[in-house]
Amino acid sequence: MDETYVINQVKEDSCFVTQDFNAEMKKARLKPPDNDLLRDYVLPDFTSIKRGFLRSLEESDGKSPNGEQLIRLNNERFSVPELLFRPSDVGVQQMGISEAIVDAISRCPTETQPHLYRNIFLTGGNCNFPGFRDRVYSDVRSMAPAEYQVNVSLSKAPSLYAWHGAAAVSQSAQFPELLVTRDDWEENGYSACAARFTI
Structure with a gap:
């Protein structure tokens, strides 16, 4: 088992x-x-x-x-899902999900922040927990500037959403341009990515 x-x-x-x-x-x-x-x-x-x-x-x-x-x-x-919001409860000195969202938005240009607060989108298997979206909303709302509107959306299939996105990208005509081949990586390492992408 x-x-x-x-x-x-x-x-x-x-x-x-x-x-x-x-x-x-x-x-x-x-x-x-x-x-x-x-x-x-x-x-x-x-x-x-x-x-x-x-x-x-x-x-x-x-x-x-x-x-x-x-x-x-x-x-x-x-208590188990609470660790996603308060990892310090078990000695992990990192931000919880809601804090990380607010921190990420605060590092963006000020003029984009209201738009980002209005477009928080949750995906991933843990989003299936009942109450997850509501908790993220209430936590972010309490930390966000009062003048900003906060909207938190949840995908219909949180566990599969990233896979569907990757599948769609793999079917696009630009997909080959998004790849670094194994041979290129083995020959050039990180510089292969630096040359192809804006990093």
Whole structure:
């Protein structure tokens, strides 16, 4: 069994991005029925259960009547995605996603910044977390200058959007001009890129 694959499924099926981390943590400390976060994730055994699944709130009692392996999830459901927004919580001294967006926009010419704030586009697999777009919006809105309008859009298929873009570029007539061949790279290294592209 590939544990990374299974844990990725657990993450995709059960995690969400919270708008108020501290409030959710308070709720996670409560016992059911006051805690509606607590869920059981049934792990696959790859014979009768091919893919794991998250039990409903009513079914999540921590018991395994049929001998399935369970993972009991509580605050992990929102703490894992929270690291995308606050990596310093685990000692990674980097900006979170929202801070990085604001920082990137602030490094652009002032006259372009209002346009960039109005055109924030999210893509990638982590954008599938429920609440992701709303959290990015609220965080960026709180850091952006008050006079700027903020708009955050999400692609319809965040996990595949970059692939579709690359596929479209590969079909364009200009595609060969965007490449550095292996032979050219092996002969010239970085200077092959510097000569072909404005770096």
